[in-house]
Amino acid sequence: MIKFLFHRFDKTAAYFIAALAVLGVLIPILNLALPEASTFHIPTYLVSLWGKYLAYALLALALDLVWGYCGILSLGHGAFFALGGYAMGMYLMRQIGSRGVYADPILPDFMVFLNWKELPITWYFFDHFVYAIAMVILVPSLLALIFGWFAFRSRVTGVYLSIITQSLTYALLLAFFRNDMGFGGNNGLTDFKDILGFSIQAPTTRAILFSITALMLALGFIVARAMVASRFGQVLASIRDAESRTRFLGYRVENYKLMVFVVSAAMAGIAGALYVPQVGIINPSEFAPANSIEAVIWVAVGGRGTLIGAAIGAVLVNFAKTWLTGTFPDFWLYGLGALFIGVTLFLPKGIIGTLTARFNSGGKGDTA
């Protein structure tokens, strides 16, 4: 099993994991151990901001797994991310207990406000952390399973598949906006107090959440890497490049697609669950199609089909977004558009893809 996970790991992969390990340890230390006056001190808000970037990186990784390696361009991966986020948000809401504005020991504030008398079934057991974590993984996986079962069996591919994934996330957006869905309507879930008994505002909690996000990104990377380096990954690439050839060789294409789609959805769900406690809110806007499209841009910028590139693309683009929306608030969307056009024209393989190609052609000289 260990051999299965680590064989074929190249140096770049090892560096990436090492970099995440260093980040995961160093940033919390610089935040917690150094006095605020120190030049090397990292303020807590930055720790959470970078935690958010890493959660996005995990979403990008999940998207690259299906898009880069199996050619499934999902324009609705934000839906799985948001569902994972909602599952975590529901746990955090139930932790508030009687500290809410209306001080109801069971019902979250918005339910009291809507005059509800009892907890909807969907909210049962969400006061248990383990149950909530199980839902973080199960709900997105199950949706991906049902959706994928129909879509892949009916052989919906290419742009048609992209469009229905987009409709999926849009439908969920509309549904979650409704108050009677029982998920807080357009306000979503917020005002979280604590997680597993630790105050969610405390710098220590923030630092630990950051470290866990880095750890989950590393784990997600290892799982994705192991999948694409195995024979399974070879078949995925075959499906991407010549689907009918793969089918005529006797492979059940729909099963391969379904499996990678479900794994990817679960990873996106985990990313969402890590995102919510660090940004402190989850609302229906996370389902917006634009979010899912932005995630596609991160992957394209970093390099489709490289995994590491997807993660790096997510961090870079979001870093740029934070900077631009702060400095030139009106300019961000133009910047994003220009970035996408620029990458498509000048770096069609993305940053990492271009670097790898250059490195390989310099080294071996057996390029196609």
Place this chain on the structure above:
Amino acid sequence: MTTDLTDSILYLDAVSVSFDGFKALNDLSFVVGRGELRAIIGPNGAGKTTMMDVVTGKTRPDKGAVVFDGSVDLTTQDESAIASLGIGRKFQKPTVFDYQTVEDNLLLAVEGPRTAFSSLFGWRSKVTAYQIYEALSIIRLGDLKYRLAGSLSHGQKQWLEIGMLLAQNPKLLLVDEPVAGMTDAETEETARLLTSIAGEHAVVVVEHDMSFVRALDCKVTCLHEGTVLAEGTIDSVSANDRVIDVYLGR
């Protein structure tokens, strides 16, 4: 017909397919024996490719029977199930996995388990190097085994695809225009290759190149408007007046 059925590897009886009213296959019946080499000729639109689509499960016939190996009804199965039964297909346009090496292309084709779960957990690390070596030497791409398939020439891709078919070890190979884009020398080699594998496998070849068909030296079936126009030796078929009228020309 019953003896025909039990002795056959492929048995088509009164198969019809229509697309928007156009009858691509019209009561098509023919039988291929086990280990037989058969050439299919006919003008464009005669139904050659549609016939292959029907056999491999890509297209469902409107009516008629398609029976494999004397007993298996193919009309109810899909492509991957039919491939697993032992029918390999080479497309008209050579289709290989461009971003994988020649060796990996063959590895993916070698007969064996195909499920998603088995592929995740080390499946096929045990495929004998010999199976790959054998296929590589038959298609003479041994020196290029680490090359990406996408970088091969058109003719080499055709051969690689034939090699993948052989690696599948099917009972029946359907080969659609294997020598399109090949040099004369390559065409001769391909004819030699296909005649050498017939016997162990049944081979059905669709081709326009008449000198190639002659080199195959086998029974020829000429299709026209979705049905069999003539069948027999190359000499008898090419002497047939109707074949000359619709296909060969005077």
